[in-house]
Amino acid sequence: MTRLLFIIILFVVSYLVIKSFLTKLENSKKIGKQRTANTKMLKCEECGLHIPEHEAIRQGDHVFCSLEHARQRLE
Numbered sequence: 338m339t340r341l342l343f344i345i346i347l348f349v350v351s352y353l354v355i356k357s358f359l360t361k362l363e364n365s366k367k368i369g370k371q372r373t374a375n376t377k378m379l380k381c382e383e384c385g386l387h388i389p390e391h392e393a394i395r396q397g398d399h400v401f402c403s404l405e406h407a408r409q410r411l412e
């Protein structure tokens with residue numbers, strides 16, 4: 338009898354752990370999507386490519402997609 342109870346508890350606990358894990362995973366996916374949607378896009382002054390703000394290379398007021406383009410433009 339004690340053994341059966343133990344198995345049931347084990348089952349319930351593992352179910353809860355898996356469920357909370359899946360919920361976390363789902364939430365992190367949602368947050369990731371929201372972040373992508375809210376990302377400001379900036380235009381490279383050298384080639385015109387649009388890049389997310391956090392990936393852009395800034396040189397004063399100028400915005401570039403890569404260090405190479407920043408160098409090409411400012412040399």
Ligand SMILES: [Zn+2]
Pocket residue numbers: 381382383384385386401402403406
């Ligand atoms: Zn560029």
